[in-house]
Amino acid sequence: MAAELGAHESVQLHEVLTCLVDxxxxxxLYRPHVQDPQLRSILDKQIGFMNQEYNNMVQTVIHHSKGEAIPYRRVKNITPSYGLKNPSPLTPNTSADEMDDRDVSSGMLGAHKASAVLKMTASLEFADPTIRRMLQQGAINCSEQAFEIWYYMNQRGYYQVPTMKQMTTQTMINSFNTGHVPQYS
Structure with missing residues (x-):
């Protein structure tokens, strides 16, 4: 028996599942363009997880099973690289044959960012706590997958992190202060 859903929940769920399939x-489609074995490993791991997440969500909705929101496990204890180091100019490829590891990883990152926003927005529309939690975890999973691929890009110079002078950074951060906490009875 399928889960009982409101009209807006059905539309949101359709969008999320379509986004997962896409x-x-x-x-x-990216896989044949990957040269780096580490990127291929990340891509394969993420495809497998996305399939598992899709199947879990479909099973939960169609069979109204008590599906669990599965967390994505990425590598921990990383050290990002900060600063610009001769970034290469970007230009569009003239054909799909020119796609390289930078293109693939950038496409993966963009897909995860968009999917995270879609899943979190959809979660705000759900009354069913199981599906709501599944969508929330799905948004977190996309964030973790995006971070995993961002770190790959960062280590290869594909996604460099510009910095500011320390004084400018501190001035911006120090422009905030703790607020007065009202006492309610």
């Missing part, structure tokens, strides 16, 4: 398909 993401899986897009990542499969």
């Amino acid at each position: 993401g899986i398909n897009k990542f499969q």
